[in-house]
Amino acid sequence: MSSIIQLLPDHVANQIAAGEVVQRPASVVKELLENAVDARSTDIKLIIKDAGKALVQVIDNGLGMSVTDARLCFERHATSKIRKAEDLFSLHTKGFRGEALASIAAIAHVEMKTKQDQEELGTQIIVEGSKFVSQEVAVLPKGTSFAVKNLFFNIPARRNFLKSDTVELRHIVDEFQRVALAHPNIYFTFYHNGSEMFNLPGSSLRQRIVNIFSGKTNQKLVPVQEETEIVTIQGFVSKPEFAKKNRGEQFFFVNDRYIKSGYLHHAVMAAYDGILKDGAQPSYFLYLTVPPNTIDINIHPTKTEIKFDDEHALYAILRASIKHSLGQFNVAPVLDFDRDSNLDTPYHYKDLKGATPTIQVDGSFNPFSDDKVNKHYSSYKKPEPTSNWESLYVGLKQDSEFSTGSADFSFESEEVTGSLFNDGEVEQTVHSAYQIHKKYIVSSIKSGMVIVDQQRAHQRVLYEQFLINMTVNQASSQQLLFPLDLFFSSVEMELIEELKLSLVNTGFVFEETKKDHIVISGIPVNVTESEVSLVLEQLLSDLQDGIPESSFSQNDSIAKSMAKSLAVKTGTPLTVKEQENLVNGLFACKEPNVSPFQKPTFITMRVEDLDKKFAI
Incomplete structure (x- = not known):
C-alpha cells in the first residue's frame, strides 16, 4: 500500500x-x-x-x-x-x-x-x-x-x-x-x-498625533502619566465632549508595539464612567512599558494580542491614572461639599491689601450753638407752601384725551357666573393618538388599534424622504448665517470627498473643502445646525467598511445612516400633533411595515383580540 x-x-x-x-x-x-x-x-x-x-x-x-x-x-x-x-x-x-x-x-x-x-x-x-x-x-x-x-x-x-x-x-x-x-x-x-x-516629520508624541488627526486634535488631548513597578503609562486621552460614535482613534501600545485589548479598553471606559453620553467612544493614545518577560506576544500570528502576567493590577492602574488625569485637568466633575465657590478671592484682588480708612474730626463743632447750626445749615431752604396748587392745572383743556372726568370711566360687572364657559360652547377634544412610555404611539383604526414604534416609524419616513431627494436631485437647503467648520482626519476626508455629490443631493452645501476640514454653508431643512457633526460622524462610522460601488447603493447607505441619526429617539415626548403627523407620514410611505433596517414599525390589535383578553 x-x-x-x-x-x-x-x-x-x-x-x-x-x-x-x-x-x-x-x-x-x-x-x-x-x-x-x-x-x-x-x-x-x-x-x-x-x-x-x-x-x-x-x-x-x-x-x-x-x-x-x-x-x-x-x-x-x-x-x-x-x-x-x-x-x-x-x-x-x-x-x-x-x-x-x-x-x-x-x-x-x-x-x-x-x-x-x-x-x-x-x-x-x-x-x-x-x-x-x-x-x-x-x-x-x-x-x-x-x-x-x-x-x-x-x-x-x-x-x-x-x-x-x-x-x-x-x-x-x-x-x-x-x-x-x-x-x-x-x-x-x-x-x-x-x-x-x-x-x-520627526516630532514629539503630541505633535505626531496632531499631524495625523488634523489640527483640532490638540484641543481635546489630556495628558496621562503614571510610573509604577508594574507598568509605566504615558500618552493622551480625549476630553468627554469630543467623544465620537466610532472607535477609530483608540490606540494601545505595549513596548512600542500596537495591540488590541478589550480588557484594557474596558478599563479606559470605566475611567470615563458617568461623564460620557450613551454610545460615545473617547479617543486615547496610551503607551504602556512593561518588562518583556512579563508578556507573551506570540499568541496571535499578527502579534496584535498580548497576554499579561498580572492583568488585574494593570487594569486598576490604568483606570486610576486616567481618572486622575481627567480630574487634575478639571475635565471630570469634582465634589467638595466643604467649599463655597462664592467665597473664592477673585484673581485681580488676590495680592492686594485692604486700604486703611481715614477719620477727620472737626474739634470746633458744637451742635448746641446757634451760630454753628446756622453755619452748617444755611444752605437748607424750607419748601414754600403749595396753597395755590390749583394753578398747576390752569390751561388744560377739559376735552383732552387725558380728561379725568368720571364719565370717561367704565367698570366691569362683578357678577359671578356659574361656569367659566357656556355649556353650548364647550367642545370635547378627542385625541386620535396617544403616546405610551415615550416609546409607542397608539392610534385607533376601524378594526381596533395600531401600536407604532416612534423611532422606527420616523426612520422609515426620513429614509424615504432622503432617498427621493437624492434620486430626483431636488433637495432643499437652509442657508446658515455663519458657515460651519468641521475637522476630520485624512481618511475621513477621503470618504467625504467620495460622498460629496450624494451629500449635496440631500441638501448639504459645501462652501470649501480643504485637506483637514470642510466648510458647510447650507444644510438639509430637516437637520439642525447642532446635528450636522453628529450626522456626518454617524455616516462615516457606518461606511468605514467601504462605500458601495453603485450610486444607488451609495444613496441607500447614506439615507439609512442619516435616518438613523435624525430619527426621534425612544424616550422623547411628542405632542398630539407630532404623534398624528408621524402616524400619517408612516402610512403614506411606500413600505410602512418595516424600518430601513428591516424591523417592524407597527403592530395591530383587533377588537376581537381585546374581547378575548377580557373573556372569562
Whole structure:
C-alpha cells in the first residue's frame, strides 16, 4: 500500500504560510514598515498604487544588508532576533528582514535594493513567486528599498476576495498610522497613486498625533502619566465632549508595539464612567512599558494580542491614572461639599491689601450753638407752601384725551357666573393618538388599534424622504448665517470627498473643502445646525467598511445612516400633533411595515383580540 502522508513542495508550503501572514496589502505594509523601523531608519517612505494591489514599496535609510543577508532574508524561518527558544519571551524588536519576507515573495513579484553604509556597492535581487530571477551588484544609496508588485498574482482566488480600493486603502492607512504613532521620532511620508497623503516629520508624541488627526486634535488631548513597578503609562486621552460614535482613534501600545485589548479598553471606559453620553467612544493614545518577560506576544500570528502576567493590577492602574488625569485637568466633575465657590478671592484682588480708612474730626463743632447750626445749615431752604396748587392745572383743556372726568370711566360687572364657559360652547377634544412610555404611539383604526414604534416609524419616513431627494436631485437647503467648520482626519476626508455629490443631493452645501476640514454653508431643512457633526460622524462610522460601488447603493447607505441619526429617539415626548403627523407620514410611505433596517414599525390589535383578553 502506498504512503498517504508526503511532504509539500517548498513553493506550496510558502503559499500556505503566506495565507497566515499576508491577508491583504495592509499585511505587507505592516511587515515592511516594522522591518524598516528595526533597521534603525530615521526616514521611511511608503509608496502605494491601486490600494496596494499593484505596488507596495517601502524605502528607508537604515542599516542595509550584506549580500549574504539579502539572500537569506527570503528563506523560510529566517530571522535576526531569535537564537534560542527563550528569546521568544524577551523580544525587544519587531523583526529584522525576515520571517514574513519568504511568504510575501511566494505570492508577489518582489524587487529588493539594499546597501550598507560602509560598502561602496549594494545588492539588487528580484524574486517572483519564490523563484530567484536575478541578483546583481548595483550603485545604490544607503538603506533598503522593498517593492512588492502584483500581490496574489499566482493565487487568483485570494485576489478576488480583496475588497474595494477604498476599504483596502483604509486598512493600509490604519497600519501606517499605528507604526507612525509608535515611533514619533522617525520621519514618515505616505504616497498613494502619486499624491501625498501624510508627511510626518520627526516630532514629539503630541505633535505626531496632531499631524495625523488634523489640527483640532490638540484641543481635546489630556495628558496621562503614571510610573509604577508594574507598568509605566504615558500618552493622551480625549476630553468627554469630543467623544465620537466610532472607535477609530483608540490606540494601545505595549513596548512600542500596537495591540488590541478589550480588557484594557474596558478599563479606559470605566475611567470615563458617568461623564460620557450613551454610545460615545473617547479617543486615547496610551503607551504602556512593561518588562518583556512579563508578556507573551506570540499568541496571535499578527502579534496584535498580548497576554499579561498580572492583568488585574494593570487594569486598576490604568483606570486610576486616567481618572486622575481627567480630574487634575478639571475635565471630570469634582465634589467638595466643604467649599463655597462664592467665597473664592477673585484673581485681580488676590495680592492686594485692604486700604486703611481715614477719620477727620472737626474739634470746633458744637451742635448746641446757634451760630454753628446756622453755619452748617444755611444752605437748607424750607419748601414754600403749595396753597395755590390749583394753578398747576390752569390751561388744560377739559376735552383732552387725558380728561379725568368720571364719565370717561367704565367698570366691569362683578357678577359671578356659574361656569367659566357656556355649556353650548364647550367642545370635547378627542385625541386620535396617544403616546405610551415615550416609546409607542397608539392610534385607533376601524378594526381596533395600531401600536407604532416612534423611532422606527420616523426612520422609515426620513429614509424615504432622503432617498427621493437624492434620486430626483431636488433637495432643499437652509442657508446658515455663519458657515460651519468641521475637522476630520485624512481618511475621513477621503470618504467625504467620495460622498460629496450624494451629500449635496440631500441638501448639504459645501462652501470649501480643504485637506483637514470642510466648510458647510447650507444644510438639509430637516437637520439642525447642532446635528450636522453628529450626522456626518454617524455616516462615516457606518461606511468605514467601504462605500458601495453603485450610486444607488451609495444613496441607500447614506439615507439609512442619516435616518438613523435624525430619527426621534425612544424616550422623547411628542405632542398630539407630532404623534398624528408621524402616524400619517408612516402610512403614506411606500413600505410602512418595516424600518430601513428591516424591523417592524407597527403592530395591530383587533377588537376581537381585546374581547378575548377580557373573556372569562
